[in-house]
Amino acid sequence: MKDLRSKINDIAKRRGIFWNSYEIYGGVAGFYDYGPVGANLKKNLLDLWLEEFVYRDGLMLIDSPVIGPEIVYRASGHVDKFADFMVRCKSCGHAFRVDELIGEFVEIPDALSPEEMNRVIREKNIRCPDCGGELTDVEEFHLMFSTRIGLDKVGFLRPETAQGIFVNFPLLYRINREKLPMGVAQIGRAYRNEISPRQGVLRQREFNMAEIELFVDPEERFDDSRIEDVELPLLKMDGEFIRLSAREAFEKGIVNAYMAYYMARIMRFLEKIGIDTSRVRFRQHHREELAHYSKDTWDCEIELSRGWVEVIGIAYRGAYDLEHHMQYSGADMRAFRKFKEEKIVKRRKIVPRMEILGPMYKGKAKSVAEVLEGMEAPEEKVELKVEMNGSTYTIPEDAYDIVEEERKVSGERFIPHVVEPSFGIDRLIYAILEHTYYEREDSGYKVLRIPPRIAAVKAGVFPLMNRDGMDTRAREILDILRKNGINAYYDDSGSIGRRYARADEIGVPFCITVDYQTLKDGTVTVRERDSTEQKRVPVEKLPDTLRNLIEGRISFGELDAHVR
RNA sequence: GCGGGUGUAGUCUAGUGGUAGGACGGGGGCUUCCCAAGCCUCUAGCCCGGGUUCGAACCCCGGCACCCGCACCA
Numbered sequence: 308m309k310d311l312r313s314k315i316n317d318i319a320k321r322r323g324i325f326w327n328s329y330e331i332y333g334g335v336a337g338f339y340d341y342g343p344v345g346a347n348l349k350k351n352l353l354d355l356w357l358e359e360f361v362y363r364d365g366l367m368l369i370d371s372p373v374i375g376p377e378i379v380y381r382a383s384g385h386v387d388k389f390a391d392f393m394v395r396c397k398s399c400g401h402a403f404r405v406d407e408l409i410g411e412f413v414e415i416p417d418a419l420s421p422e423e424m425n426r427v428i429r430e431k432n433i434r435c436p437d438c439g440g441e442l443t444d445v446e447e448f449h450l451m452f453s454t455r456i457g458l459d460k461v462g463f464l465r466p467e468t469a470q471g472i473f474v475n476f477p478l479l480y481r482i483n484r485e486k487l488p489m490g491v492a493q494i495g496r497a498y499r500n501e502i503s504p505r506q507g508v509l510r511q512r513e514f515n516m517a518e519i520e521l522f523v524d525p526e527e528r529f530d531d532s533r534i535e536d537v538e539l540p541l542l543k544m545d546g547e548f549i550r551l552s553a554r555e556a557f558e559k560g561i562v563n564a565y566m567a568y569y570m571a572r573i574m575r576f577l578e579k580i581g582i583d584t585s586r587v588r589f590r591q592h593h594r595e596e597l598a599h600y601s602k603d604t605w606d607c608e609i610e611l612s613r614g615w616v617e618v619i620g621i622a623y624r625g626a627y628d629l630e631h632h633m634q635y636s637g638a639d640m641r642a643f644r645k646f647k648e649e650k651i652v653k654r655r656k657i658v659p660r661m662e663i664l665g666p667m668y669k670g671k672a673k674s675v676a677e678v679l680e681g682m683e684a685p686e687e688k689v690e691l692k693v694e695m696n697g698s699t700y701t702i703p704e705d706a707y708d709i710v711e712e713e714r715k716v717s718g719e720r721f722i723p724h725v726v727e728p729s730f731g732i733d734r735l736i737y738a739i740l741e742h743t744y745y746e747r748e749d750s751g752y753k754v755l756r757i758p759p760r761i762a763a764v765k766a767g768v769f770p771l772m773n774r775d776g777m778d779t780r781a782r783e784i785l786d787i788l789r790k791n792g793i794n795a796y797y798d799d800s801g802s803i804g805r806r807y808a809r810a811d812e813i814g815v816p817f818c819i820t821v822d823y824q825t826l827k828d829g830t831v832t833v834r835e836r837d838s839t840e841q842k843r844v845p846v847e848k849l850p851d852t853l854r855n856l857i858e859g860r861i862s863f864g865e866l867d868a869h870v871r
Numbered sequence: 872g873c874g875g876g877u878g879u880a881g882u883c884u885a886g887u888g889g890u891a892g893g894a895c896g897g898g899g900g901c902u903u904c905c906c907a908a909g910c911c912u913c914u915a916g917c918c919c920g921g922g923u924u925c926g927a928a929c930c931c932c933g934g935c936a937c938c939c940g941c942a943c944c945a
Binding site for chain 1: 882898903909935936
């Protein structure tokens, strides 16, 4: 008995959903092609995602490059945190992280160069902790793919699409008319040079992500009326598993309002794409497994044949990213928070009188005055002393004035916090396949019960037989459907049952059959995948009817009333 | 990357040194054919590269891929 995973992979390859890339050259681990069915499935899934998460909430969609200069990934922390120095045991082959091995001998292991690490290992005679064997030289392992930009600039392939959003924050903030919360979304590929990717399509070196960065004011309350009433399965950091509504989870302080909002939206979304939500949970990360940028992360996990798999992550990234980009780039990554009422700030400040200081200190006068301006104004006018470059300059009391200044302050600048829901698209697609797969009880035929909305192909058009004009009529109908924007295909090979079976296997929700009656009264049969029931529909009503069925405006059961 | 296992048409599989067989699928045809029916017919394979041998799918070495375990997994 084959396991579910082999069955899915079998269908995926045979029917054009996905397969391992570069097969004619033996294949390369961690890279997958989407075939004609998979590519459409992915496209439909992303369209729904855009609708559900981007357009619905008025977020901005952007598209930034895959390759970024080194500085970006230094700022983001990936160059440091995404690289490990490793050694291997020459006899048992086990791999170890150098910082862990030399940690007890060196204060800050990460600060050492590889050569210094090698020296420490040799001097302290560190050997394999498992078998005592000799260790290899230190090698650096980078989880990021590196490349060159032009002749000699180091570039990296992005390990997440997020940085492309962060680096554009100032511009996007202005485009959004300087309003928070501000959500920015990006769909694209990201790259991680995994040491040994297994688990097929679940762990790839090049993969598809759909990410949202929601920039928020940490002092502003989220409008929690937006949290939908959806039951959430929560596995807390402390190991407790509870089911409770998103609202309750928020009110009890288990998750913050943003998390609760997105968790609820995610549950709804998963339901729409065919995931069995009884096999979904949100798992909170333990402190030690949090990414370097994250304060709190909940993974949305889906139970697959291989156990629970992380498919979506919601990370509370705080101000980490913007802060770092501000540091590294010098750009102002802050937002402006208006006070409810303007504040009047009174300040006493020193105003140098240059007509006195000028002749007194000549060329130095200007810099002396600058230091003087920065000093605290004294209660009464006295002689002041300015220390500068080791010399002391005396400022007589008539060489400055004390001015009372009143300034209106209408707000303050701050670095927004970021909430990041991040969707692993390939994993989501695989999960859809596993959760929608079933075998018919009577015949054992394989079916993917993919919701019509995201199914790759919406309809198959079959002539019952290739004769008496049924074939030409069927081709005409195919043409009509295609011209109406319905992705349909034609199949006249094999028996009619075989054609239904072929359609079921890639989740085609509706099959149109042209039979003898079509020639007489202009109706065709529409066969629904899941029930295998058939209903007759006049050809002229077919495009509308199908579109209504696909969009879920009517159910198959309501079809009779609808076409009458 | 290490240890173990596996690799034969698109898929599943038989074949232990004498030159590959089946099933399913796929294409064409026949059959008034509505749930992989039947019949005829075609299609297509020893993962790649070296070695041993008169001769290798089979034995040996290397590589690649997949599976299990270890390590790794923002």
